[in-house]
Amino acid sequence: MRDKMWALFLMLCTVYFASTNGLLYPSESETRQIQSLDGIWQFRLDEYGVGESERWFAMPNLPEPYLPMPVPSSYNDITQNITIHRHIGWAWYGRDFFLHNTAPRWVLRFGAANYEARVWVNGQPAMSHSGGHLPFEGDITAFIPSDVKSSKVRVVVAVNNTLTPTTLPPGELVIHSPTYRELETSFDFFNYAGIDRSVVVYSTSKIYIEDIFIDTQSIDFDSQHVATSATLNYTVTLGGTNQTGTVHTLVELVSADGKVVANSTDLQARLIVNKPHLWEPCGMNHTHPCSEETYLYTLKVKVYNDASQKDLLDAYHLPHVGIRTIRWTDSKFLINERPFYFHGTDPIGESEIRGTGYDPVITAKHFNLYGWIHGNAFRTSPHPYAEDFYYMADRFGIVIVDQTTASGFHSLKYYSEATLENHKQVTLAMINRDRNHPSVVMWCLANEPESNAPQTKPYFSALVNFTKPIAAGRPLTLVTDVGAGSDLCIEMFDIISINRYYGWYDQCGRLDQVPELISKDFASWRSHYPTKPILISEYGADTIPGLHNDPSFMFTEEYQRDFYAAYHDVFDSISSLVHPDTGYFIGEFPFTMYDYSTEQSIKRVGGMNRKGLFTRQRQPKAAAFLIKDRYEKLESIQTKY
Numbered sequence: 001m002r003d004k005m006w007a008l009f010l011m012l013c014t015v016y017f018a019s020t021n022g023l024l025y026p027s028e029s030e031t032r033q034i035q036s037l038d039g040i041w042q043f044r045l046d047e048y049g050v051g052e053s054e055r056w057f058a059m060p061n062l063p064e065p066y067l068p069m070p071v072p073s074s075y076n077d078i079t080q081n082i083t084i085h086r087h088i089g090w091a092w093y094g095r096d097f098f099l100h101n102t103a104p105r106w107v108l109r110f111g112a113a114n115y116e117a118r119v120w121v122n123g124q125p126a127m128s129h130s131g132g133h134l135p136f137e138g139d140i141t142a143f144i145p146s147d148v149k150s151s152k153v154r155v156v157v158a159v160n161n162t163l164t165p166t167t168l169p170p171g172e173l174v175i176h177s178p179t180y181r182e183l184e185t186s187f188d189f190f191n192y193a194g195i196d197r198s199v200v201v202y203s204t205s206k207i208y209i210e211d212i213f214i215d216t217q218s219i220d221f222d223s224q225h226v227a228t229s230a231t232l233n234y235t236v237t238l239g240g241t242n243q244t245g246t247v248h249t250l251v252e253l254v255s256a257d258g259k260v261v262a263n264s265t266d267l268q269a270r271l272i273v274n275k276p277h278l279w280e281p282c283g284m285n286h287t288h289p290c291s292e293e294t295y296l297y298t299l300k301v302k303v304y305n306d307a308s309q310k311d312l313l314d315a316y317h318l319p320h321v322g323i324r325t326i327r328w329t330d331s332k333f334l335i336n337e338r339p340f341y342f343h344g345t346d347p348i349g350e351s352e353i354r355g356t357g358y359d360p361v362i363t364a365k366h367f368n369l370y371g372w373i374h375g376n377a378f379r380t381s382p383h384p385y386a387e388d389f390y391y392m393a394d395r396f397g398i399v400i401v402d403q404t405t406a407s408g409f410h411s412l413k414y415y416s417e418a419t420l421e422n423h424k425q426v427t428l429a430m431i432n433r434d435r436n437h438p439s440v441v442m443w444c445l446a447n448e449p450e451s452n453a454p455q456t457k458p459y460f461s462a463l464v465n466f467t468k469p470i471a472a473g474r475p476l477t478l479v480t481d482v483g484a485g486s487d488l489c490i491e492m493f494d495i496i497s498i499n500r501y502y503g504w505y506d507q508c509g510r511l512d513q514v515p516e517l518i519s520k521d522f523a524s525w526r527s528h529y530p531t532k533p534i535l536i537s538e539y540g541a542d543t544i545p546g547l548h549n550d551p552s553f554m555f556t557e558e559y560q561r562d563f564y565a566a567y568h569d570v571f572d573s574i575s576s577l578v579h580p581d582t583g584y585f586i587g588e589f590p591f592t593m594y595d596y597s598t599e600q601s602i603k604r605v606g607g608m609n610r611k612g613l614f615t616r617q618r619q620p621k622a623a624a625f626l627i628k629d630r631y632e633k634l635e636s637i638q639t640k641y
Contacts, residue, residue: 023135023433024211025387026109026202029315030302037097037155037199043069045083046090046158057120057156062094069093071199072111074192074355077597088173088183093157093195100150103203105240108155109137111197111358111386115167116160122153131168131422133356133383133405134429135197161193166418168405168426169382187408188609189348189382190597192355197386207247209301209316210239214436216323217473219276221337230276230323235268236301247313248304253297253321261297278336279322279438281376282397283635294397296438297321320394322438328475328494330531331584332576335399335441341577342399342535342587343631344370344377345613348596349385352616355597358386365618366593367392373613373624374631379537379589382407382447384430393439401477401497401537402434403444412450415459424466435472443467444477444537448499451489452482460489479537484525496529499538499591503563509554514566522574526584533576535587539567540611543621555610557622564590564623568630577637590627594618 026034044066046056056062069075071093076085099106108121114132118125127138144151163171163183171185183191218231232253253262253271262271277295299318305311327334334340347366350356363386370378377399384402393400404426409415427445434440445463450456460478467476475494480487490496502517503510525534543560552558567588576583595612598604608616613624 023109023137023429024209024316024318025391026200027317027319029317031203031205031312031315033103033203035097035099035201037095037201038071039095040068041071041195042066042092042094043075044092045087046092047087049090051090051092051158052118056092056094057125057158058123060154062092062156066094069194070357071095071195072197072359073194073353073357074114074196074350075194076190076192076355077353087193088162088181090158090160091194093159094154096152096154097201098150099144099153099201101144101146101148104141104206105139105204105208106141106144106201107137107204108140108199108201109135110157110195110199111135113157113159113195113197114161114191114193114356115163117195118158120156131405131426131429132196133385134426134433135387140201155199157195159194161191163191165411165414166416166422168419168422169408170411170414170419171408185408185599186410187382188598189350189407190355190599190607192350192357192597194355194357196355196357198358205240205303205313207238207240207303208314209236209303211235211237211432212299212301212316212318212436213237213472214299214318214321215473216321216438217325219278219323219325219336225337227276227278227323227336228274230273230278232262232271232273232321232323233269234271234299238267238303246305248307248309250300250302250304250309252300252302254300255297256295273323276323279324279394280397281335281340281399282371283374283376284335284338284340284397293395294322296394297323318436320391320437322394324438326441326473326475328533331533331586332580333441333495333533333586339576339580340399340586341575341634342377342401342589343634344375344379344398344587344589345373345593345627346379346381346538346589346591347385347593348381349383349389350596351594358388360388362618363389363392367396367398369593369614369618370398371396373628374635376631376635377401377587377589378593379403379444381538381592384434387433390434390437390439394437398439400434400437400440401442401444402430402440403447403479404430406446407448409446409449412453412455415450415456420459420462423463427463427467428470431467431470431472440474442475442477442495443471444479444497445493447479448481449478449489451478451480452486454488457488460492464492483521484528490532491529494532495586496525496532496534497537498525498534500536501539501541503566504541504554509559511552511559511562511566514563515570518567518570519573522570522585526574533584533586535585535589536567536571537589538591539564539588540591542610543612543623544605544610545615545619545621560611560621560623561626564626564630577634590623 121143129136215233379401383405477495481499541563574585595616
């Protein structure tokens with residue numbers, strides 16, 4: 001009933017629902033102001049779900065007892081209270097801030113909130129959103145007094161981490177008793193909750209730049225493979241009121257040294273760049289090491305009210321524009337028409353205390369460690385990461401396989417029409433957010449689904465048909481953990497991504513069996529799908545830091561090191577990098593970069609998956625040095641084109 005009342009309330013108040021399309025990253029410009037709302041908010045649990053009926057959103061403070069809670073962060077590990085750690089249901093946030101009424105339009109933006117969020121501004125419903133790990137925003141101008149120079153604004157947010165059979169990821173709430181509620185899931189990561197990405201309020205004019213889409217898939221090369229020219233296609237979408245067609249636009253592509261290299265006055269056009277500097281992955285063809293930045297342009301878009309360009313309405317600077325192409329064949333993945341071999345990890349986007357909360361310190365540390373191990377790629381398992389993560393990848397030339405939140409699909413009851421619609425919307429939101437990043441080269445639509453069940457084939461067929469027209473030139477992949485002869489869905493995808501744990505979950509402790517098993521496995525996949533390149537998206541072994549044994553036993557640092565070594569000769573025997581004429585294997589992702597939190601179980605000592613090359617505190621295990629040495633050697637191989 002309360003949900004129906006909420007929806008009616010929103011319609012009656014003509015409230016702007018949270019937008020997920022065309023969400024430009026907040027960026028200051030000549031016309032735009034940004035005010036961060038990150039910091040300490042009021043916080044309290046709503047164990048009995050009474051907050052909305054008791055109108056907590058209209059109170060000057062949340063009811064006592066409330067706690068100080070940092071935003072962004074997951075609330076689960078901030079306190080010593082186990083009830084907060086394992087809470088399922090509604091939790092509330094609130095804070096006050098001041099706005100100086102110097103702009104005609106104010107937008108409130110959340111980087112993410114897991115998984116359902118309802119937002120009130122000055123006691124009025126402002127927006128709602130379902131789905132975690134992706135941004136949403138809403139116009140809050142109507143809730144701010146316009147007749148005063150400054151206004152005190154109160155924002156209240158209710159978030160709910162309850163998963164259902166139709167959410168992504170899916171789950172099911174089981175109520176054993178009034179004091180024992182359990183969220184049943186089939187994924188292997190902790191269900192962190194809260195406002196875990198940055199919150200900002202930013203200003204625009206009444207007519208504003210709503211969206212920008214760029215495409216750099218056309219580059220001309222000479223006989224020495226030097227880029228002679230490139231075409232950048234762009235589309236600018238305007239939003240707002242009083243659109244009479246009289247506005248004037250100026251679009252400029254600016255080089256790293258601040259020079260305008262191409263421009264246009266159209267909302268949709270192509271820019272020709274002569275002798276372009278290309279965006280390239282780190283270490284590729286020895287152009288630059290992974291510790292140095294690659295080349296990026298900036299696209300500046302300005303909207304004027306007059307042809308003389310004196311009355312500026314709005315300006316947006318799209319940073320990190322990389323000119324590059326991607327293409328794939330039956331055996332290779334090519335960037336700028338040069339073969340590329342993925343060697344990286346699955347980092348898992350969480351950390352100690354913060355949970356999935358974004359922290360620039362953790363992000364900076366990650367990219368320093370990536371430079372140290374000479375990694376050139378990663379998969380965003382098990383969900384899209386914070387936007388700043390992608391901008392760092394753009395800067396340092398780290399390639400991204402961008403994955404949706406579709407993990408834990410290990411039951412056929414999850415494959416419903418309602419789930420499919422949610423899956424489409426999550427995929428659309430991810431692509432709309434990340435499509436302009438040169439680092440993003442592939443979309444991963446799901447991790448380890450029941451792709452061997454006939455009932456899932458129409459589900460993924462519909463999802464692929466929906467996604468391909470909006471894929472922005474990137475291939476689609478599905479991470480599978482079943483065999484080549486039983487998978488019914490991978491044929492719809494462009495790249496084969498395989499998770500394998502021979503020597504860990506299968507053939508425990510028998511590393512001597514790994515080479516033969518993985519060789520036969522890959523040969524089977526190639527036999528079934530001779531026109532699709534293959535990569536291994538996960539392989540790894542749990543390791544307790546400081547645990548040693550000779551000979552190597554499971555859970556020791558020696559075993560993790562030997563585990564990886566058992567796979568590498570097989571990889572090299574079919575590698576498109578080592579054997580450019582006959583190889584079809586295009587990349588490897590050890591699982592995982594860091595130890596990470598899971599639900600407690602007899603398989604997860606201390607509630608941790610310990611497959612990390614590094615500890616959760618970002619310190620290396622023995623296997624990290626093995627991977628570092630291997631990636632340095634892979635980087636030294638000169639690719640052919």
